[in-house]
Amino acid sequence: MELGSTVSAVRSKRVVVGNEVHPAVIIIKDGKIHNILSDDYTVDSEHEVLDVGDSVVMPGIVDCHVHVNEPGRTMWEGFWTATQAAAAGGVTTIVDMPLNSIPSTTTLNNFYEKTREATQKCFVDTAFWGGVVPGNQLELRPMIQAGVAGFKCFLIHSGVDEFCHVTDTDLHAAMKQLQGTGSVLLFHAEKDVHQISEETRDPCEYATFLQSRPDIMEVEAIRTVTELCLQYQVRCHIVHLSSAEPLKLIQEAQRAGAPLTVETTHHYLCLTAEDIPAGATQFKCCPPIRGHANQGQLWSALKAGQIDMVVSDHSPCTPDLKKLGSGDFTQAWGGISSLQLGLPLFWSSASQRGFLLPDVVRLLCQKTAHLCSLGDRKGSLVPGYDADLVIWDPEKEFKVTEASIHHKNKLTPYLGQTLHGVVWATIVRGRLVYRQGCFSPEPLGKHLLIHHRTPQGQP
Numbered sequence: 001m002e003l004g005s006t007v008s009a010v011r012s013k014r015v016v017v018g019n020e021v022h023p024a025v026i027i028i029k030d031g032k033i034h035n036i037l038s039d040d041y042t043v044d045s046e047h048e049v050l051d052v053g054d055s056v057v058m059p060g061i062v063d064c065h066v067h068v069n070e071p072g073r074t075m076w077e078g079f080w081t082a083t084q085a086a087a088a089g090g091v092t093t094i095v096d097m098p099l100n101s102i103p104s105t106t107t108l109n110n111f112y113e114k115t116r117e118a119t120q121k122c123f124v125d126t127a128f129w130g131g132v133v134p135g136n137q138l139e140l141r142p143m144i145q146a147g148v149a150g151f152k153c154f155l156i157h158s159g160v161d162e163f164c165h166v167t168d169t170d171l172h173a174a175m176k177q178l179q180g181t182g183s184v185l186l187f188h189a190e191k192d193v194h195q196i197s198e199e200t201r202d203p204c205e206y207a208t209f210l211q212s213r214p215d216i217m218e219v220e221a222i223r224t225v226t227e228l229c230l231q232y233q234v235r236c237h238i239v240h241l242s243s244a245e246p247l248k249l250i251q252e253a254q255r256a257g258a259p260l261t262v263e264t265t266h267h268y269l270c271l272t273a274e275d276i277p278a279g280a281t282q283f284k285c286c287p288p289i290r291g292h293a294n295q296g297q298l299w300s301a302l303k304a305g306q307i308d309m310v311v312s313d314h315s316p317c318t319p320d321l322k323k324l325g326s327g328d329f330t331q332a333w334g335g336i337s338s339l340q341l342g343l344p345l346f347w348s349s350a351s352q353r354g355f356l357l358p359d360v361v362r363l364l365c366q367k368t369a370h371l372c373s374l375g376d377r378k379g380s381l382v383p384g385y386d387a388d389l390v391i392w393d394p395e396k397e398f399k400v401t402e403a404s405i406h407h408k409n410k411l412t413p414y415l416g417q418t419l420h421g422v423v424w425a426t427i428v429r430g431r432l433v434y435r436q437g438c439f440s441p442e443p444l445g446k447h448l449l450i451h452h453r454t455p456q457g458q459p
Contacts, residue, residue, distance in 0.1 A: 001048065001050055001432060002432070003432055003433070003434075003435060003438055003439065003440045003441065004431060004432065004433070004440035004441050004442065004444065005431070005432055006028075006430055006431055006432075007028055007048075007050050007387070007427055007430055007431070007432055008027070008028050008029070008046075008047040008048055008049075008430075009025055009026065009027050009028065009043050009047045009048070009049040009050065010025070010026045010028070010049070010050045010052065010057055010389060010391070010427070011024075011025045011026075011039065011043075011049050011050070011051045011052070012024065012051075012052045012053065012054070012055055012056070012057040012391070013039065013053065013054040014054055014055070014056045014057065014357075015036070015056075015057045015058070015381065016056065016057070016058035016059070016357050016358055016360075016361050016381065017036055017381050018358070018380075019358045020358070021056075021356075021357050021358065022039075023038070023039030024036050024037065024038065024039055024057075025037045025038070025039060025041050025043060025049070026057065026381065026387070026389070027043070027047070028387040028430045029430075030430075031386060031387055031429035031430040031431075032383075032384060032385065032386060032387055032429075032430070033381060033382060033383050033384065033385050033386075033387050034383060035383055036381060036383065050425075052391050052424070052425075055391050055392060055393050055424055056357060056391070056392050056393070056394055057381075057389055057390075057391050058357065058360070058361050058365070058381070058389070058390055058392075059092075059361055059365045059366075059378070059379050059380055059381050059385075059388060059389065059390070060090060060091065060092025060093065060124075060365070060378075060388035060389055060390050060426065060427070060428065061089070061090050061091040061092065061093075061342065061343060061364045061365055061368075061390060062091075062092070062093040062094075062095075062364070062365055062368040062369040062372075062374065062378050062379050063086065063091045063093070063094050063095070063311055063312050063314070063339065063342060063364075063368065064094075064095040064127075064149075064263075064309075064311055064368040064369075064371050064372050065095070065097065065239060065240070065263065065265070065311035065312060065313045065314070066082065066086075066094040066095065066096055066097060066312060066313075066314045066339060067096075067097045067099070067100045067313075067314060067315045067316070067335070068082045068094075068096045068097075068101070068118075069100045069101050069316070070101055070114075070117050070118070070121075071101055071102060071103075071113065071114070071117045072101045072102025072103065073100055073101060073102060075318050075408075076100065076316050076317045076318060076408070076409065077314075077316045077407060077408050077409070078121070078408060079117070079118045079121035079122050079126070080121045080122075080123075080443070081406060081407050081408040082094070082314070082339060082407060082408075083121070083122045083123040083124045083126065083443065083445055084123050084406045084407075084434075084439055085314075085339045085340040085405070085406040085407035086123070086124045086339055086340070087123045087124050087426045087428070087433050087434040087439060088340050088406045088423060088426070088434055088437075088439075089339060089340035089341060089342055089343055089344075089423055090343045090390030090392055090423040090426055091124060091339065091340075091342065091343075091390075091426075092124050092125060092378075092386075092388035092389075092390065092426060092427075092428045093124060093125045093126070093127065093369070093374065093378050093388065093448065094124060094125075094126050094127075094339075095126075095127045095128065095129055095149055095372050096114070096118075096126060096127070096128045096129065097129055097152060098128070098129050098130055098131035098151075098152055098163070099131060099152070099158055099159075099160055099162070099163035100159075100160055100163075100315070101114065102162060103162065104131050104133070104160075104162050104163045105128060105129065105130050105131055105143075105148070106130065106131040106132075106133050106136050106139065106163070107136065107139045107143075108139055108142040108143055108146055111128065111130060111143055111146055111148060112146070114128060115128065115447055118447065119447075120442075120443055121443055122443050122445030122446070122447075123428075123433050123434070123439060123440065123443045123444065123445050124426075124428055124433065124445045125378075125386075125388070125428060125429070125445045125446050125447075125448050126445055126446075126447055126448065127149045127372055127374065127447075127448035127449075127450060128147075128148055128149060128447075129148060129149055129150055129151060129152050129186065129372075130143045130144075130148035130150070130151045130152075131151060131152055131153065131163060132151045132152070132153035132166060132170070132171075132174045132185065133153070133163060133164045133165075133166065133170075134164050134166055134167065134170045135170070137170075137173040137174050137176075137177050138177070140174060140177045140178060140183075141177055141181065144181050144183050146449070147447075147448075147449025147450050147451060148183075148450065149184075149372035149373060149374075149448075149450045150183045150184035150185065150186060150235075150237075150371075150372060150373075150450075151174070151178070151183065151184070151185050151186065152185075152186040152187075152188070152239070153165070153166045153170075153171070153174070153185065153186070153187060153188070154166065154187075154188040155187060155188060155189060155190060155191050155221045155224065156188065156190045156191055156192055156217070156221070158188070159286070159333070159334060159335075168224070171224075171228055172228075175228055175231075175232040175234050176232070178232070178234045179232055179233070179234055182235075182373070183234075183235070184234075184235040184236065184237055184371065184372075184373075185234060185235070185236050185237070186236075186237045186238075186239050187221065187225050187236065187237070187238055187239065188239055188240070189218055189221035189222050189225055189238045189239070189241070189246075190213065190217040190218055190221050190286065190287055191217055191220045191221040191224065192217070193214070193216050193217050193220055202278075203328045203329055203330040203331070204278050204279045204326075204327040204328060204329065205278050205329075206273060206276040206277075206278070206280070206283065206329060207273070208329060208330070209284060209288060209329035209330060210273055210288050210289075210290070212330070213286060213287055213288045215243040215245045215246075215290070215294075216245075217287070218241070218242065218243040218245065218246050218287055219243070219245050219246045219249065222238060222246040222249050222250060223246075223249055225238060225260070226249055226250065226252070226253035226258055226260065229253060229258040229259065229260045230253060230256055230257065230258045233257075233258075233259060234259070235259045235260075235261075236258070236259065236260050236261075237260070237261045237262065237263070237371060238250070238260070238261070238262040238263070239263055239311075239313070240263065240264065240265050240268070240285075240287065240311075240313045241262050241263065241264045241268070241287075241298075241307065242264070242265075242268045242287035242288060242289065242290055242294075243287065243290060243294060244294050244297030244298055244301060247297075247301050247306055247307075250262055250306070251306060261308045261309070261367075261371060262306075262307055262308055263307065263308060263309045263310065263311050263368075263371075264298055264302070264307050264310055264311075265310065265311055265312065265313045265336075265338075266310060266311075266312060266338050266341070266342050266345040266346055267285060267289055267313075267336045267338065267413070268289060268290070268295065268298055269295065269298060269299065269302075269310065269345075269346070269349055269350075270345050270348075270349055270414075271283065271289045271413060272289065272290075272291060272292045272295055273288070273289055273290055273291045273292075274291060274292055276289065278327065279324070279326075279327025280327070280413070281322045281323050281324055281327060281328070281329055281332035282322055282324070282336075282411050282412065282413045283336070283413045284322070284329055284332045284333070284334045284335075284336075285313070285315070285334050285335055285336045286334040299349075299353055302363070303353070303354070303355070308363075308367045308371075309363050309364070309367035309368045309371065310342075310346055310363045310364055311342075311368060312338045312339045312341075312342045313335075313336065313338075314336075314337055314338055314339035314407070315334075315335025315336060315337070316335060316337040316407060316408065316409050316411075317333040317335055317409065318409055319409060319411050321333040322411060324411075336412065336413060337407055337409065337411065337412045338412060338414065339407055340405060340406055340407060341400065341412070341414055341419070342364065343360070343364065343390070343392065343421055343423065344398070344419035344420060344421035344422070344423075345414065345419060346360065346363075346364060347360060347394055347419075347420055347421040348419045348420045348421065351394070351420065357394070361379075361380070365378075365379040365380065366379040366380055367379075372450065373450045374448065374450070386428075386429050387427060387429055387430040388427065388428055388429065389426070389427040390423060390425075390426055390427075391423070391424045391425040391426070391427075392421055392422060392423045392424055393421070393422045393424060394420060394421050395420065396420070396421070396422040397418055397419065397420055397422075398418070398419060398422050399416065399417070399418050399419075400412070400414045400415055400416060400417050400418075400419065401415070401416075402415065404437075424436060428444055428445060429444075429446070431444045433445075
């Protein structure tokens with residue numbers, strides 16, 4: 001079966017459907033899942049069956065937290081390389097973050113510029129977040145009508161000057177615009193909290209950076225989010241939770257009726273502060289990777305359903321911005337590249353903690369699809385849904401090397417690691433876009449425009 005060709009049926013001894021894993025044949029028509037039948041079903045001769053033996057077949061991953069950086073910072077990343085990396089990792093849908101590109105996706109015109117730049121460059125389906133920044137509240141509804149998945153804001157400096165963080169006044173103005181739209185506001189939940197100054201510490205030690213972003217920064221930011229969420233009843237979402245301390249606040253708000261969800265990332269679940277060497281600035285991200293005990297609490301919360309989903313927060317840059325030469329954590333860009341590696345990273349750790357294949361689907365596919373209003377067509381193997389599939393071997397090991405990485409800049413803290421879970425092939429809407437290191441001859445991904453209903457009588 002040639003790359004780029006249409007797949008009409010997939011047979012496997014391990015197909016993840018709902019909470020079960022069993023032999024099945026998936027029939028595909030017009031890019032959709034037409035039917036899921038028992039393994040002994042005789043497929044019509046008109047259908048060429050892709051028989052993958054006992055490889056796992058599950059919904060393609062929906063990674064709803066990806067910084068593609070195009071236009072404006074395409075030396076960091078771009079749609080072509082990012083979506084190839086996604087396809088190689090079994091990710092069939094990404095949602096692009098509004099910042100690190102120039103311009104940021106904070107106006108309707110900027111959104112149109114972003115989608116123009118992405119045209120004919122995406123190997124997987126791509127949706128787009130908008131941004132909330134000071135003074136752009138009147139741009140929000142037009143962007144919703146144009147198809148953004150929702151919005152993101154920062155409660156602290158974003159890392160780039162073009163995407164300013166918001167004040168409480170800005171948040172109230174934005175929330176009033178979002179009420180009743182069905183859209184969602186994502187929060188980078190850290191706040192500047194006055195700390196007692198200490199003696200100067202070695203900037204090359206990871207502990208120096210970690211002490212500069214204490215848990216209280218996340219706790220206080222999430223306190224603000226929960227209050228806003230309860231007041232306005234606008235869907236809110238906390239991105240990349242790194243500290244387990246605010247979990248109690250989140251649960252209390254949810255019990256009180258807040259439409260609030262929360263994600264964590266692969267790096268917080270797989271990496272620990274104690275293991276980061278001096279000067280290893282490829283490990284820097286914000287919020288920071290915290291200690292081993294905190295990581296255990298995140299895993300417990302994930303198992304208990306207190307954390308809704310797991311994403312990559314793929315945030316690459318050029319190697320020079322990581323300051324590897326000086327090893328100075330205080331000056332290095334904060335961001336980790338892992339878009340291609342999310343599935344094996346998660347499975348390598350989760351499978352050791354009692355998580356099963358249906359849990360992978362729930363946390364990496366279903367919940368993420370629902371967050372960005374794609375849950376009625378992505379993230380599950382259901383007749384009528386898009387035929388987005390990942391075919392992979394959970395038992396097979398591989399070593400992460402620069403040669404195997406498809407995103408533009410190869411620097412990642414996972415280089416040299418051995419992981420479980422090799423992606424064999426990726427299918428997007430019934431088309432074979434990736435197989436064993438090779439891609440379809442042309443990008444086959446589509447732009448996903450989300451259409452929210454606007455309340456009657458409002459523009």
